[in-house]
Amino acid sequence: MNNIAVIGSGTMGNGIAHVFAQYGFQVSLIDISEDALKKAVATIDKNLTRQVEKGAITAETKQKALASITTATSIKTGVANADLIVEAATENVDLKLKIFKDLDESAKPSAILATNTSSISITKIASVTNRPAKVIGMHFMNPVPVMKLVEVIRGYATSHETTDAVMTLSKRLEKVPVEVNDYPGFVANRILMPMINEAIYSLHEGVAGVEEIDTVMKLGMAHPMGPLQLADFIGLDVCLSILRVLHDGFGNPKYAPCPLLVNMVQAGHKGVKSGSGFYQYQSGSKELVVAERFKK
Secondary structure, eight states: OOOOEEOOOOHHHHHHHHHHHTTTTTEEEOOOOOOHHHHHHHHHHHHHHHHTTTSSOOOOHHHHHHTTEEEESSSHHHHTOOSSSEEEOOSSSHHHHHHHHHHHSSTTTOEOOOOOOSSSHHHHHHHHHSGGGGGEEEEEOOOTTTTTEEEEEEOOOHHHHHHHHHHHHHHHTTTTEEEEESSSTTTTTHHHHHHOOOHHHHHHHHTHHHHHHHIIIIIHOOOOOOHHHHHHHHHHHHHHHHHHHHHHOOOOGOOOOOOOHHHHHTTOBBBBGGGGGSSSSOOOOOEEOOOOOOOO
16 A cells, blocks of 8 residues: 545645655645645645754655655546545535545545544445445544544444554554544544633633633643644634534534634634634744733
8 A cells, every 4th residue: 555645735635645755655635726736735845844954854755755746636637546545625524525426436446535534424424435344534633744643433334454454554654543433523522622612611701811721721731732722723613613513413512612613713713724713823923912802
């Protein structure tokens, strides 16, 4: 299993392509936008350069990694030779179902189809293919080149052979794969998102301010990043989407998204990606500044 295709060239997609290329795989990075692909390759180049500067990899490894990445704007041509395809498109169930129908038709019969979804049912995604035994979740953490965890999610029909192959492959990337079963939010987001949601409720109800909530969790619970800053980093729209999957999937009101989160996303304040969330973000600045709306 040496030929990998990655669908989607955004933050997660280019990170996944980066890691596979760094470890000697041939990678086809696929996106409908040529401009997005150029931006993704430039990002991979920049991140590999950072690794060289830190002594994590050699300049030769960087050059080999870049040389092993090709790009395509068509699924059919991009996945033709792939042994494993990792879908990393937007967290939208209808889009993912369409992509997997296309992948099932375009990929060779032996190819494993993986999704980097952070919450959507693997079983549901597999149901639109003719190879449900070869469909699996491969949930990388952001930033992919740095974070060691990969949640490997078995759908209802995922075979032992597929699971074993993906677990082994993850280890070849020097990741730590953890096998979990297909229930809403899996493990990571089933635990993380209610914590983030509760932090937002604490702000919404006036229990404490943005910095105070994050400081309590950083200093009191030894979290490297407070939940509100983390929500900004993940994307408030992504957090909202995952909470809705949990709420719909379990039917339990404890997963209902905080109205403040809903309003912020509707207003376009999505965190780092939009320049504003619970904190304000300026290009080139690493200073953490509370967003104007939440200043005391």
